[in-house]
Every structure is written in structure tokens, then in C-alpha cells.
Amino acid sequence: MFDTLTIIxxxxxxxxxxxxxxxxxxxxxxxxxxxxxxxxxALNEQPWCDFASTDLTxxxxxxxxxxxxxxxxRIITLAEQIAPGLxxxxxxxxxxxxxxxxxxxxxxxxxxxARFVGSHPMAGSEKTGMENACSDLFxxxxxxxxxxxxxxxxxxxxxxxxxxAVGSTVLEETPDNHDRxxxxxxxxxxxxxxxxxxxxxxxxxxxGDLCGNGLRDTTxxxxxxxELWGQIVSQNRKEILRAIADFQSHLSAVSDAIASExxxxxxxMLSRGKQFRDSL
Amino acid sequence: MFDTLTIIxxxxxxxxxxxxxxxxxxxxxxxxxxxxxxxxxALNEQPWCDFASTDLTxxxxxxxxxxxxxxxxRIITLAEQIAPGLxxxxxxxxxxxxxxxxxxxxxxxxxxxARFVGSHPMAGSEKTGMENACSDLFxxxxxxxxxxxxxxxxxxxxxxxxxxAVGSTVLEETPDNHDRxxxxxxxxxxxxxxxxxxxxxxxxxxxGDLCGNGLRDTTxxxxxxxELWGQIVSQNRKEILRAIADFQSHLSAVSDAIASExxxxxxxMLSRGKQFRDSL
Numbered sequence: 001m002f003d004t005l006t007i008i009x010x011x012x013x014x015x016x017x018x019x020x021x022x023x024x025x026x027x028x029x030x031x032x033x034x035x036x037x038x039x040x041x042a043l044n045e046q047p048w049c050d051f052a053s054t055d056l057t058x059x060x061x062x063x064x065x066x067x068x069x070x071x072x073x074r075i076i077t078l079a080e081q082i083a084p085g086l087x088x089x090x091x092x093x094x095x096x097x098x099x100x101x102x103x104x105x106x107x108x109x110x111x112x113x114a115r116f117v118g119s120h121p122m123a124g125s126e127k128t129g130m131e132n133a134c135s136d137l138f139x140x141x142x143x144x145x146x147x148x149x150x151x152x153x154x155x156x157x158x159x160x161x162x163x164x165a166v167g168s169t170v171l172e173e174t175p176d177n178h179d180r181x182x183x184x185x186x187x188x189x190x191x192x193x194x195x196x197x198x199x200x201x202x203x204x205x206x207x208g209d210l211c212g213n214g215l216r217d218t219t220x221x222x223x224x225x226x227e228l229w230g231q232i233v234s235q236n237r238k239e240i241l242r243a244i245a246d247f248q249s250h251l252s253a254v255s256d257a258i259a260s261e262x263x264x265x266x267x268x269m270l271s272r273g274k275q276f277r278d279s280l
Numbered sequence: 281m282f283d284t285l286t287i288i289x290x291x292x293x294x295x296x297x298x299x300x301x302x303x304x305x306x307x308x309x310x311x312x313x314x315x316x317x318x319x320x321x322a323l324n325e326q327p328w329c330d331f332a333s334t335d336l337t338x339x340x341x342x343x344x345x346x347x348x349x350x351x352x353x354r355i356i357t358l359a360e361q362i363a364p365g366l367x368x369x370x371x372x373x374x375x376x377x378x379x380x381x382x383x384x385x386x387x388x389x390x391x392x393x394a395r396f397v398g399s400h401p402m403a404g405s406e407k408t409g410m411e412n413a414c415s416d417l418f419x420x421x422x423x424x425x426x427x428x429x430x431x432x433x434x435x436x437x438x439x440x441x442x443x444x445a446v447g448s449t450v451l452e453e454t455p456d457n458h459d460r461x462x463x464x465x466x467x468x469x470x471x472x473x474x475x476x477x478x479x480x481x482x483x484x485x486x487x488g489d490l491c492g493n494g495l496r497d498t499t500x501x502x503x504x505x506x507e508l509w510g511q512i513v514s515q516n517r518k519e520i521l522r523a524i525a526d527f528q529s530h531l532s533a534v535s536d537a538i539a540s541e542x543x544x545x546x547x548x549m550l551s552r553g554k555q556f557r558d559s560l
Contacts, residue, residue: 122490122492142489142490169489171489171490181484181490184480184483184484184487185480185484185487185490185491185495186490186491186492186494186495188476189476189494189495189498189499190494190498191534192472192476192498192531193494193497193498193553193557194549194550194553194554195527195530195531195534195549195553196468196469196472196527196553197552197553197554197556197557198530198549198550198552198553198556199526199527199530200464200465200556201552201553201555201556203464203526204461204464204465205556207464207465207556207560208559208560209422209449209451210402210422210451210461210465210466211465211466211560212402212466213501214466214469214470214473214501214504215465215466215469215560216560217473217497217498217500217501218469218470218472218473218497218498218500218501219469219553219556219557219560220497220498220557221493221494221497221498222550222553222554222556222557223554223557223558224494224554226547226550226551226554227547229550230543230546230547230550233538233543233546234541234543234546237538237539237541240538241535241538241539244531244534244535244538245535246479246483247475247476247479248528248531248532248535250475250478250479251472251475251524251528252528254471254475254524255521255524255525255528258513258517258520258521258524259517259521261514261517263510263513263514266510266513266514267506267507267510269474269475269478270474270478270502270506270509270510271506272477272478272481273473273474273475273476273477273478273481273499273502274474274477274502274503274504274506275481276477276478276480276481276485276487276499276502277473277477277499277500277502277503278503279488280487280488280491280495280496280499
């Protein structure tokens with residue numbers, strides 16, 4: 001598929017992607033950029049890495065496909081940093097979990113130097129780091145690809161084929177639609193779990209003695225990294241606020257039904273909720 | 281502890297309680313009331329049941345301790361039904377997950393015939409029925425005992441000792457406080473999970489393809505029995521509405537912090553939520 005695939009940088013997603021690409025022979029050569037020499041040394045031991053470097057330009061020099069696998073707040077900076085050193089008009093994609101801002105600013109940063117296509121593989125877990133990477137991380141997962149009006153059609157097609165080749169199902173959405181969807185199915189649940197946990201921390205600090213699996217399950221994701229989720233909130237503020245507001249309206253309607261003793265409506269809500277959850 | 285302990289009726293909680301009482305030799309004789317003859321026949325085969333009957337009066341006749349182990353909406357009716365046949369001024373307690381209404385109406389129904397003490401063992405699971413019963417269901421669980429101003433002190437003491445004897449830690453609260461606590465630590469989480477699930481059913485029906493463990497965990501309890509939870513809502517309406525309203529205020533504050541880009545406050549909420557969840 002590619003002559004040279006470059007991965008920036010080798011965290012859980014980046015290392016897993018390199019492993020998958022190696023296993024499925026998607027590139028003649030796999031190059032990886034890492035910030036620290038120790039990481040580069042470790043990468044040079046791996047069969048799924050042909051060239052590792054702490055030099056960003058060297059890592060990208062001959063690439064025809066570059067994947068920015070850094071945390072969301074670094075992706076745009078990386079795009080700006082690699083742009084000057086590119087000469088082969090590669091495809092550049094990313095793995096960021098929010099898209100509108102990233103797509104618009106990476107397109108700008110790479111204009112005339114590369115063809116940017118936004119991606120968001122819904123893979124990974126609470127684990128981090130190369131030591132937890134695996135070649136099947138993307139298998140049977142969904143990957144969003146988010147073309148804008150400026151996206152090069154062939155670059156889009158190649159990017160879609162790439163994610164399919166590592167085992168994912170690809171959903172194409174606009175960057176804004178993507179951000180709205182993930183705000184609802186990922187960010188809202190997390191914020192509700194955190195809000196419930198922080199609410200109970202004040203009002204029922206003794207809950208640990210009392211709680212059953214219900215509370216444990218509902219608040220499990222509140223144990224996620226606060227800094228990571230703080231970043232996600234600041235990156236998808238508009239859609240998260242909209243999702244919270246829409247949920248608040250729904251919850252108010254539920255509360256009104258309870259208050260007016262409209263038990264049939266409450267039962268309907270509980271039944272539809274069960275139906276949805278059972279379908280996951 | 282008791283001459284005759286009567287269990288009404290042999291569901292998950294009732295059968296487990298009979299098993300525990302038998303194992304720990306808490307009564308000379310264990311009598312169990314069941315509505316159906318087939319259940320009585322099955323009970324007569326069990327070592328933890330000395331006498332089974334479809335006749336409520338016969339089951340309670342000689343008891344000094346009676347435990348009403350039926351679903352919340354039947355407890356009050358059962359108290360009214362057993363009252364006329366009681367002659368030994370037994371202690372009567374229950375396992376209902378809401379208390380204010382039950383305590384007040386059972387005290388009234390049993391006045392002059394028995395000494396009522398409200399209980400709520402925080403035990404059990406989504407499983408139901410005698411076939412899932414086990415003698416250690418109450419071990420290391422919390423059991424609320426909810427005396428009112430009218431509760432007989434010795435009956436209270438005996439009831440507390442009973443729950444401790446089957447392995448539980450006992451928390452004494454007024455019936456109103458109990459209902460407020462369970463509204464927050466049990467009913468609110470369930471309603472939030474259901475509301476989130478029903479909200480996404482309308483707005484993101486395709487979420488099943490996209491969702492990670494976060495959404496699955498947060499909505500898991502939405503798979504609970506709608507009818508059961510509809511009953512709980514109607515039994516604890518006031519406190520549930522208060523819990524939802526208080527949570528909504530908290531969530532609005534979170535939303536305002538996000539909207540005003542007060543990232544420090546958002547991070548603080550996420551950190552406190554993590555702290556709480558990690559402590560469960």
C-alpha cells in the first residue's frame with residue numbers, strides 16, 4: 001500500500017498501528033518518530049520498526065503516509081512542525097478523538113505540503129504506552145474518517161483503505177458531525193459519571209459502604225485520568241455543552257413525569273432505556 | 281435467638297434469609313409462607329424449612345419473628361393480612377428498599393398485634409427467585425434498620441442483632457433519611473443510566489457500533505427490570521425528585537464551568553469524581 005509509512009509517536013495507538021501495518025505488510029518501510037532516545041533504542045529492537053528517530057524531519061522525509069498518533073493537544077503542533085520538511089506531498093492523517101478544530105488547522109498548516117485527512121479510530125482503552133500495544137487493537141472497531149470540502153479525494157480513498165486494512169469498519173462523517181456524535185456517545189457519558197461521582201462525594205461520602213454494583217458501574221469511567229478528560233472537554237467544548245443541554249432537557253422531562261405521577265411515561269422511558277442498553 | 285422465625289415469601293431474599301438463619305441456628309423452627317403449592321412442596325424438601333404453607337395465618341401463628349420478604353408494593357398488604365391472626369405480639373420486620381411509607385403504614389396495620397421495625401438489607405442482585413438464593417447473601421453487606429418514634433426499643437435491639445447474626449453491618453437511620461440516602465446512592469444512578477440510554481436511543485441509535493466500554497458501563501443498570509424500577513420510583517417519589525433536582529444543579533454548575541472555559545474548575549470536578557470512584 002505504501003512505500004514508507006511514518007508513525008508519530010509510539011504510544012498505545014501508534015505502536016499498535018505500526019504492529020498492524022507490519023503484520024499486514026502495508027508498507028515497504030515503517031519509520032517511527034519518538035521524542036526520547038530510550039524510546040528510539042527500544043523501537044530499533046522491534047521487527048515492526050525499520051527506522052526510528054528523535055528527528056521529526058528525518059522520520060517523515062521519504063514518507064507517502066504519515067499518521068500523527070500524539071494526544072489531541074499536540075497534533076496541530078506536530079502538523080506545523082513537519083510541514084517545512086515535506087517534499088513528496090504525502091497523505092497525513094491523525095488519531096485525534098475530536099476533529100473539527102484539528103482538521104481545519106492541520107489543513108492550513110500542511111497546505112501545499114501534504115494532503116490532510118482527519119481520522120479517529122475508536123480503539124484503545126484506559127491503558128497507555130507502547131508496552132500495552134497489540135497488532136489487533138483496530139480489529140472490528142469503528143474508525144471515523146472526516147473529510148472536509150478541501151480534502152483530496154484520492155487521499156481520502158487511500159486513508160479509508162488504510163483503516164480497513166488494519167481491520168476497522170470506516171464511518172465517514174463531516175468533522176462537525178463527528179464531534180457531535182462523540183460528544184453524545186463518549187464525552188457525555190463520561191461527564192455524567194464524573195458529575196454523579198463528584199456530586200455524591202459531597203452529599204454521600206459514606207456511599208462506599210452502601211453501594212451496590214449499580215453505582216459502581218455507573219461511575220466506573222469517572223476513574224479515568226482527569227487531565228486527559230480535561231483536555232477532551234476543552235477540545236470539544238461546543239458539542240459537549242450541546243449534549244449536556246439536550247440531556248438536561250430529557251432528564252427534566254423524566255423528572256416532570258415522575259412529579260406528575262405519570263407512571264406510564266416513566267415506565268416507557270425505563271423500557272426504551274433497557275432496549276437501547278440491551279442492543280449494545 | 282427465636283423460637284419460631286417466619287419468612288414471607290421465598291424469593292431471593294426470603295430463601296437466602298431462611299438458609300442463613302438455619303446455618304447460624306437462629307431459630308428452633310423456620311416457617312415459610314408461599315403463595316403457590318408447588319413452592320410449598322419444594323420448600324418441604326429443604327433442610328432450612330421446618331414448616332411451609334400457603335396459609336398465611338398458619339405460617340405466622342406461633343412466630344416470635346416475622347420477616348416480610350415480598351416486593352415493596354406487597355409489604356403493606358401483607359402486614360394488613362397477617363395482623364388479625366397474630367396473638368403472641370411478635371416482632372415484624374421487612375426487606376423493602378423504601379421505608380417511610382412502609383414503616384408508617386405497617387405500624388398502623390400491626391398496632392396492638394405486633395411490634396414493627398423497618399429494615400432494608402442492601403443485598404441481592406439482579407437475579408431473582410429461590411433458585412438463586414444463598415446463605416451468605418447478607419454477609420458483609422449493609423442493612424438499614426429504620427426505627428420511628430413509635431418503635432419498641434427491645435424489638436429494635438432484637439432486629440439489629442438478627443441482621444448482624446446473618447453477617448450484615450447495621451446502619452440505623454430514620455425512615456426519611458434512609459429514603460433520601462437510597463435515592464442518591466441507588467435510585468439516582470439508575471435513573472441517570474436509564475435517562476442516558478433512552479436519550480441516546482432517540483439521538484444516536486447507531487451508538488452500538490461506536491461505543492466503547494465507557495458507555496456500556498455507564499448504562500449497564502439501564503438493563504434492569506422496568507417494572508421493578510417503575511415501582512421503586514412510585515414508592516420513593518419525593519426523595520428521587522429531590523435527588524434529581526440536586527444533581528441537575530450540580531450538572532448545571534459543571535456545564536457553566538465548561539462554558540466559561542474555567543478549566544481549573546472542570547479539572548477539579550473530574551479529580552473529585554475520580555477520588556470518589558476510586559474509594560468505592
